[in-house]
Structure formats: structure tokens, C-alpha cells
Amino acid sequence: MEEQRRIADFLDVKTAHIDKLHAFRGQQLRDLEERELAIIADMLSGGATSEDGRPTGWPWLPHIPQDWSIGPVYAYFYTELGKMLNPDRSRGSNQRPYLRNANIHWYEIDTSDVATMHFDPDEVKRYSLSPGDLLVCEGGAGVAEAAIWDGRIAECFFQKSLHRVQRSGKVPVEWLMYWLRFAKSCGVFEAGGNIATIPHLTGEQLRQYRIPIPNNGETLIRRTEQTIKAMAKVRMALNQAQELLAERRQALITAAVTGQFDVASASGRGVVE
Template sequence: MSRRIPLKRVAQIRYGLGQPPPLSDDGIPILRATNIARGKITENSLLRAKVEDLPLERAPLLQEGEILVVRSGAYTGDSARITREWAGSAPGYDLRVTPQTIDSRYLAYALLGTSVQDQINLASSRAAQPHLNAEELGEMQLWVPPLGDQQRIANFLDAETARIDHVLERRARQILLLDGACVSRAYDAVRGGSVQGVRKESGLSWLGTVPDSWRVAAVSHLFEVELGKMLNQERARGSHLRPYLRCANVQWDEIETADLLEMDFPPDEQPRYRLRKGDLMVCEGGSWPGRAAIWGGEIAEIYYQKALHRIRPRGGDLTRWLYYCLLVAEKMRVFAVQGNSSTITHLTLEQLRPQRFPFPEIDTQRRIVMELDQAAEKDRALRQKLLKQQELLAERRQALITAAVTGQFDVTTCSCPPAA
């Protein structure tokens, strides 16, 4: 007989307890909230900590078959079933089940279902920051069929979600290949790979040779490069509040204006910080130094913050050409290498102004940019289709799990073989 019962009836909820992880000179791999995604464990950006870095009781050894539930932060309520031994980080709850009562695979799917997720979202949103305490987690109501039916449902979902995940992975791979092709095309263009005739050394180790007639010049020789206005608490108020761009608004080849903030720009400062259509905006810091896009003039009056560089041509050279040069340089980690660091945190004014790039005649810039833009538009349309397919597949996956773990359709006669 199927019934709805609280989670605490079928699982022991533990936090920061249990057998400590084994000692290792190389460090202990620690699962964090960012390693939990769609019920799976990813090893992207996996943290390795030495024993002396953390109290062992806060990183218990998680055994195969247990379930880790994120207890706080942006990923609150995400969960995944442990398929091999891991050490768990402090933000997680460890669920240990009784095999005679509930199948751990079924429970892992039940926690991902919309019914339980809605309960978790409601409980975790009561605090100022997303947080789920053990008592609230224990009260989450689950639909629990007989053990044999649980196993058949788990077998069915293992097979069906594996098919969907396989297609999702293929789409993600196609997007990566599409992005890589875009960078490769831009690299060939900015070095004049298709131009016939005599070539010369560019003097740039990452670029190689360029056509003999092309200039190789510093950004500051051909463009004005300026930083925006420093933001502080007082400047967020005033009688001349105006919208401004910050790093978060500048994505690759796109400027988002849905969440603009305002700052005080008095009349004597407005000429300096006001943007014009065609200005190239480059992130100085933030999560992606060097990321760039051109302001298209969607808003008549707008300004920019100090974390952004504003680049404007002194003559006829195209900011769009420079955009493609910056795209190639950033993707080839030119700025990171010059910063002598694997993770550069800033692309300062002093670093950007002397950067040297190749510049053909303006007519050639215009022709090559037009060709790159046309190809980029086709790539953008294909990328949107692939992203839409990913979205629909993820919705299908979620709907399938929810229906199966709430008894909305009968999978008890399913002949799916047990997952390997």
C-alpha cells in the first residue's frame, strides 16, 4: 500500500558526524554544494583539502548508498546519491537509509521530485538566507510505495534519465564545439590567415605572422581607453541619478540591461562617463576579466562604473575589429600569462592600454568584421536552438521523475533491467 510519510521515518539525518575520511598526503577530495547537480555528483572544480585544513568531524566519510543534501546557500535542497566513498563538506546533510524500508535510489529520485522540492523551497525561504534545518528536512512528506515497486521505479528512472542525460551531454558538447569554432574562426581572421602575399612576424608570440601591410599597434595608439566612475555608498544617492553599466551587465558580445542600477552623475561628470553607441566595453575585474561587448545605444542616456573600460576610436579603426582581437586574446589566456598567474583577477588600465594587436587597413577591417559577424549570427541561432533543446530535455527529465515518484503513472510493470 502506497502512503505519504515524513522523510525521518525512512532515513537517519546526520550532519558533521560519522567516520572521518582517510588520511592522504595528496589531500582529501571534498564534495561541496557546487559539485551537486541534477541528482549527480560532478568533479568540476573539486576541492582537495589537507587534514590540517579542516576539522575531520565536519568532513565525514560518505558511504555508497547514502544521500547528500545541501543545507544552505544558493544550492539549498539539491541532493545526490553517493556512488563511491567521498568526504562531505559542512554545508551538507548525510541521509543514511534502512534498506529494508526504502531503496536509496528511489529516495534519491523522490528528493528531486517537484513535490519535495516545493516543500524544501518553502521551508528554506523562511530564513534571511536559504537554509534548511534538520527538523524541517525530516518532516518532508514522501510518497512511498512498497519496496518492490520502489525498486522497479528506480530501475525505470535509471534507464530513462540515462537516455536523457546522454542527449544533454551531446548537446553540451555541441555547444562547446560551436564556441570553439567561433574562436578558431576569429583567430584565423585577426592574423590574416586567408590573406595572400608576403607575411611578417607580428612580434606577438600567441599570434605568429601577419600580412606584411598590416600594422601592429598598441590599443592606446588607436583608441581612447578610460575607466568608469568609482561607486561608493554616497554616490548611490543624489539629485542626478542615472543608469550605469557594471561588469555583470557585460557578457561576451552582449550587454544586458534588465537589471541596471543607478548612480549620481552630476552635470560636470556626464560628458566623461556618458556612453556613445559603438563604445567597446571591457571588464576590468569581476568573474571574467577581458570579457567584452559593444554598446548598441539601446538606452539614450547611460554611464559606466569603474570596473569597466570604455574604448573609443581616435580615428577610423573599428571597435568591432578590436572586439575580435580581445576575444581571441582572452580565450588564448594572453592576459593570464602576462599576469603570471593561472587566474588573473584584473585586466588593469596599465595592462590594457599597451596591449598590441594587428590592424589591417580600415576597409579590410570592415570586410573581415562583416564576415565574422555573419558567421557569428548563424552560430548564435544554432546555439539558441541547442540551448532550447537542453531546456526542454531538462523539463522532460524533471517531469518524468516527479510523475514516477508521486504515483502519477504506473511503472510497476516496467521491464527495465536494474542499473549497472
Template sequence: MPIRYVAKLGTGHTPSRQKPEYWTDCDVPWVTLADVWQLRDGTLHHVHDTKEKISKLGLANSSAVRHSAGTVILSRTASVGFSAIMGKDMATSQDFATWTCNRELDPKFLLYVLRAMAPDLRRVAAGSTHKTVYMPDIEELRTPLPLLDEQRRIAAFLDAETARIWGLIGARQQQLKLLEERELSRVFNSIAGTEEPGARKSSGLRWLGDVPVDWPVLAVSTQYEVLLGKMLNQERARGEYLRPYLRNFNVQWDRIDAEDLLYMNFPPNERSRYEVRPGDLLICEGGQPGRSAIWDGTVSEIYYQKALHRARSRGRSSVRWLFYCLRAATALDVFSVEGNSTTIGHLTGEQLRAHRFPFPERRTQDRLVSQLEEAAEQAKRTGELLASQVELLAERRQALITAAVTGQIDVTAARGVDV
């Protein structure tokens, strides 16, 4: 049955922003794309609060409509396919379609029908700037229409089953979080020397605590050559010496993405200064200060910009050891606390060179790094398995909703794992 035959189809509007009087004394809840975040994971059925409100005057002088509680909404522009039920009387922007159900259609059943078709709606959305499902297509949307009691049984069944699946997803996500916390704990313990049996401790760093007495705590500059990259300028993309370079965007934790590279002019007299060699550690100056990764030489000739520091070992310490030191310090927001409070996320070369970390002898560094690498690889495999389970559970939830609302399963006979 076309949904509009059993539910009143509507939409919304935005009162003119050129009329300040329409935007004073605002008390009418108004659903906009700014509220889609509430709907993304599909666990929220009823919307009670909105980020913005409009006034009664704005409502009266625009095409906006106050819809009654129980009206079902569907986002149809930009963030396409997210749905919910109004928990109170509300208006919407033009980015939503609305259906106010008659006595033949249960709002919760319609909500699940819309969620079943959400992947298809996203596929058919059109538009060059914002993907949109246009109102003529919305008018053609159809719903299965079992008897009202059956609709309610299906909705109650899906309430219970999807909640159970989300409980499993939440448990897996918590395991992923704990896995990451355990890995960070290993890193912290390794650079603090707490896993060195029988070691006598001496005062280390305020944020790190005591370290073994034979581990000197030294400035980064004593172990590594640290240098910022080349400043960007208007002429960077012109010249006869265009070369690829790495920027903050390319450097993630323990991974450098060399797929999306930009080019800048690096004449011969600058190349030795700004060249990145395999084994160099690149450290983000901004964004997430301290985020770092080691260059593996994927691109034979490459350089770097000023948003990154390049750390090159002077031979006494491993760059991999510095990577783990930075991982621990960043996790504890050390650079944010010690940085300039007038800037956001900024790690200067002076701060980095002067920062102090424990530096055991090289053999100890290599041994601890090897242990961390082995544990990280195992954690990665476990994390991939957990992430795969989360993905499969989400797919099962979507398939279950579709099967239930289209009558592919008998919800009166379905029980838990038998579905």
C-alpha cells in the same frame, strides 16, 4: 499505494557542530546537499561517495541514522526533487527523505517513480528562505505497484532507453561545443591574417604568431581612447543627479543586459567623462577580464562604473575589430597569464592600453568583421536548433519515465523509436 506502506520511511540529521569530538575520525559516508551536483542530470543511479563524512560518535549522539545500501534517497530542501540509490551503507542530513524498500518494491523502480514526480515536487515545495517538501507531505507520496517482475522490467527498459536518450543529448552538446570552437577558430584566424591569401608574414605576437607584413601591431591606446568608469562609494545612491549606470554584471559577450540597472549620482561635471554612447565598447576589468560588448543605445542616457573600461575609437580602427581581438585573447587566457599573479581576474587600464594587437587598414578590418558577423549569425541559428533538440530530448526522457512507471506504455512491447 503510499510509499511508506511498502518501504520504511526515514530521514537524517546533522551532528552538533559545537562538539568537535563528533567531527573527528569521520568515516561514515554522509549524504548532504553538497552531493546534489552528482544527481542533477539524472544519469547517476547509485551514490558511492560523499563530500563529507561523520563519525560513529556523532552518529550515536544525534538523530542521524546509517541506512543500508539500496536505500532510495530524495532531496527535499533547497535543491528539491533529486534522487538516487545508496551504493553502500550511508547516513544523510535532514535535507533528505529515505525509503528502504521491502520485498514488494524494487529500489530502482522506486527511483524512477520519484524521478517521474520530480517536477511536481518542485512545484509544491514551500518556504520563504529555502523551498522545502515537508515530511507530512513526504508521508503521503504514492507509488504505482505492479508485480515485482514487472517493476524490474520497467526499470530495465528505462535504464536502456534513458541511456540512449542521454547519448543523443551528449552528442548534441558535443556539437554545440565544437560549434563554439569553430567560431573561435575563425576569430583567431581572422585577426592573425591567416585567411589573407598570398600575404607575406612577419613576426606578430607571442600568443598570436605571425601576421601579414603590412599589418602593424600596435598598442590599443594608439587606436582607442580607453577609460575606467566611476568609482563606487557610499554616497552613490544619494543626490539630485541620479542616473543609471552599467556594471560588470550587465556586460556579457557581445550582449549588454540593460534590464537590471542600478543608479548612482553623476553631477553635470562628470557626465561627459563617464557617459556611454552608442558604439562604445565596454570591457570587463574583473570577473572574466576582456569580456566585452558594444553599447547599442537602448537607454538614452547611461553611464558606467569602475569595473568596466570604455573603449572609444579614435577613428582609425573599428571597435568591432577590437571586440574580436579581445575575444581571441580571452579565449587563450592571455590576460590571465600577463596579469598580476597576486590578483584574480584583473585587467588594469595600463595593461589594456599597452596591449598590442594587429591593425590592418580600416577597409580590411571591416571586410573581415563582416565575414565574422555572417558566420556568427549562421552559427547562432545552428546553435539554437541544437539547443532546442537538447531541450526536447530532455522532455522526452521525462515523459518516457512517467509513462513507463504509470503503465501508459507496455514495456514488453516497446522498442526504441516505437515508444
């Protein structure tokens, strides 16, 4: 009983310290996201205010410059959903790598785990990716998350859980990516306002959304993109730090209760602090 009390007291002290660090990193992440979204909002609004801008009718982005317009996504971009999975995907001679929801995060594409499936010859052109394509998650917790394909895999395709968006007019795909980022933070894609419902962003919904159309989208993106990308790298590092803290917390608990750690002297036997 005494030994159990010592273990509990030891873990209380150690885990409290880890929890404090975890909370601090969490606040850093929230502050970083708030700053990132403020920068994106300023770009998407062109810095317009109620005094010098035109109203949009959106409470989350109320004004844009007088000489900007508002238009549907379909008027400025081509969109298409990827290939539907089928039971025979693991068979067939034309196996090709493809991206899915799990590979796409804000501004980033993770290709550490890329699956393959068969693509018929007539599907290759339709579902192949080109550098500069914007990939948008169609559903799930990551709905609307988007990143731009950089061509790191020579022949790569995409599955139906993703939209491929390509530029068809004057508006760059980066503009839509940042609009999606800000719109999601404002709850635009929540299913009927019910966050308990897993939302979906269908092809028709994506095409019909109305977005601000700038006269100088390329210039605005160049001004802010490096800052936003730098923030994304910091966010990744902070998230990795949070994961390490969680692993360290669990390792401490396991080591203490299994006797790998001498709680009386707070020294470990084969356990690195």
C-alpha cells in the same frame, strides 16, 4: 524498498536520455566555438602563413601580412573605466541607469536587469555611453568579454567593472572586440597562467596590449561579422536548450520522488513530459 528501486530504475532511464542529449548539445557548442574562433583567427591574421607573412612573436597568432603593423591599444583607442560604486549610490536626485559586468557577454548586452545610481552633473558627460562604444569586462570569470553599445537606453552609463573603449584612429572597435575574443580563448588573460586565480584586466594592461593593425579592418570585419553574429545566435539557442534540459532533469527527479509521477506505468499526474 521495492518502490524506491522502481523509482531509481525509472530515473536512471530518463536521466540517461537527458544526459545523452545534454552531451550532444555540449559537443555542438564546442564545435561551434571552434569554428567561430577559426574564422576570427583567419580575420585577425589576414590569412597570412609562415610562407608569406611576417612573424608576430605570438604563438597563438604567429603571422600577419607583411604590410600590416603591430601596435599598442592606446595608440588606436581611448579607454576609460566607469564610475566606482559607493554606499550613497541609491541616494541622490540624479539617478541614472548603468551597465556592469553582469550585463556584458560576447557580442551581446543584456539589459533585462539594469541598476541605477546617482551621477553628479560633472560625471554625466564622463560616464555616459554613446552608440558604438565598446564595453569590456574588467574582471571576474567574464574578464575581457566585450560587446558594442547600441543606444537602446537613451541615457545610460557604466560602472567601474567595465572599460569603455572608443575609436581614436583607423582601427574600428569591432577589431579589438574580436581580438579580445580570440586572445581570451588562447589564455592571454589568465592571471599568471593560473586559471584558479580570478583575473583582472586593468586599464593600464588593456592599453598596453599589442594587437595586429590591419590596413583594411573595416573590410575584413564586414566579410566575417554576419557569420560570427549568426553563430552567436546559434550559441545562445544551444545554451538555452542546455538550461531547459537541466531544468527538465531536475523536474523529473522531483516529480518521481514526491509521487507526482507513477513510475510503474511511466505516466504522470499533472506532469508534462
